[in-house]
Amino acid sequence: MAFSVPSCAKPYTLDIPDKDMSEWKQLLELAKIGPDTWEGRQDDGRFGVSRQWLIDTKDYWLNKYDWRAQEKDINSFPNYKTNIEDIDVHYIALFSDKEDAIPIIFMHGWPGSFVEFLPMLKLICDKYPAKDLPYHIIVPSLPGYTLSSGGPVDRDWTLADSARVLDSLMKKLGFSKYLAQGGDVGSFLATTMAHSFDSCVGLHVTLISADPPEGVALTQTEKDALGRSAKWQVTGTAYAQEHAWRPSTIGLVLSSSPLALLAWIGEKFLEWSDTTPSLDHILTNISLYWFTQGFPRSIYPYRVLFSTPPEQKPPFIDKPMGFSFFPYELIPGIKAAIEKKGNLVFYGSHDKGGHFAALELPKEFFGDVEEFVKVAWKV
Template sequence: MSHTPPSCAKPFSLDISEEDYSDFKQLLKASKVGPPSYENGEQGGRWCGVTHKWLTDTKDYWLNKFDWRAQEKRINSFPNFIMEVEDCNIHFVGLFSEKRDAIPIVFMHGWPGSFIEFLPLCELVQKKYKAADLPYHIIVPSLPGYTLSNTGGPTDKSWTMEDTSRLMNTLMKNLGFDQYIGQGGDVGGFLCAILSAKFDACVAVHLNMLGIYNYPENSELEDFEIEALEYSREWHKTGTAYAQEHGTRPNTISFVLNSNPLALLAWIGEKFIEWSDETPHLDAILTNISLYWFTSCFPYTVYPYSQLFGGSPPEPRPFLSKPTGFSFFPKELYPGIKKALETQVNLIDWQKHDKGGHFAALEEPEALLKDVEGFVKKAWKV
């Protein structure tokens, strides 16, 4: 298709009103950081959550030094669009190629992320290619309910990942793509699995996380795999309380975090620190959290947890027979051990990296882009 998106995709520009921005700053300024304790001191350790110093310093930076308008300008420097899909206004960044044989790829984020995670990758694509020779159409949506796709959730039913997958498939079809490739980690990885299993238009998927519960014995693994699994198992012991809260008491935590930006900062900021191999730049973290705050989207972003942690186990995932690629990052929460993946997906490409964590697109955009490009060459058979 042409690099010009269809008329149903309306250009979008982000502009948080001065009133909303002023209200946010006043509320943040009035918010109190709790008193110091042994656990929230530097000696408390990573597994205790954010430290008193980090929260105090970051509050000050967010309030007095962080330039939201500059971040807004950066977001608007990319081609942003809004498209109505099944009565939902879906936001996406779209880098459209002029090549008739360009390959459509949809990049899907997870929680507590947003489309912001993929902007460094989009910048790399823009530097590497002009529209005339771009081999891909790059589509980076805000998932339904998240940030700029937050039009409120349904009031007559709970939203599911199957609903989100259906909307993502419809988005790609409405953009004129009869076939496409999916990419994602975290929730985006679960969505890729659903798209691969249930939608013909999705012909292949590339992942950087997929929930795996049956790993081989250590004797069958390489040292780096054993180390990654030990890291993951320690996280499962100490780092999943948030998920139980999301899955079993979503109302309570949603009301808490929608009431106060400092609370949201602590809850989400912890994840960017703990789940990353190297903590992302503070501006990236605060841009993401600011979007969560300004769009009041948190209650809708925890829907997947009711499926994963809400008591009723999700349906068993079928073997993914379509071509699947994987990028292994050592600090991923669910490490993609090759032997385990091969029992669950048609793994045609697996790439190992020596650094990187859960937010792969944000932490290691060059490595992820290289992996995706290599995978696409193997997987796209049209």
């Protein structure tokens, strides 16, 4: 019997109320651009976003950007919601008609969202009709991020909690086993799911922390990538310390002003990309965070990622693992180092691409995933 959309997959349509749109516009119009400074005049990113970029982007967001058009684009894909452990989990899904289709869950990170994967989904839809699609493609909003609700307010919420919910999502959809793909926070979730659940039978990631062994010959691209990463770890992680140790303060601050949120998240898209995404994409992502008030709910992973003692290293991953190297990733993985972390069955290397690989290079990114699936999936 061909796989059909499960009854638990309740269709969802994104429709931000006009009242919320009006309030956003009023707040953005009244938001004051900070004073002219020497630091704010530097447009090379070393001090963050420039004052001129913020002026220009504020104007574009107010007067040229079309949220309703972006909303329509999002709704052109099959969106669903389901409730798991009192979390309203949003996800986009391309369900195949093939009985032997392979389930894959794709998980984003911060400050991204499910919209990172829309270009990939368009490529998949163009390449495969539903009757021939070899995969069930599941793209959730992580618990706490944008269109998925957050955890309870009377206790902490952790990556382990999110991993459990997302594993439950795949099981609820009828998949007794699946592959996990992730970048940024999604890579840590994929790793946790592979360690914790028999149902997750393999993983593909684009970010993993691993120092290359001594004596390994590196290409110039790899040397340059590691140099950029070393510099970023010195000069570019202050935001993460704030997320980890003062989440309440930064959460309340950025929830008070769309302009503040624009500067905080916009900086990351400019700095962390090899090819900067379109302004429309950046603003769609930030608009989702704003309209859902998702930012304070989304930064819980940093408390774990920046407080775990270095000696508490994760165990070796014995399940099939794939990795894709993109040189402008914040923590680029070198093959010899990744092999020490787990059962590496696929390694793809690229000469370009950054932190938002699925968005920047959707064809190359998904091509790697397909190659990984060929060697990782066992019937």
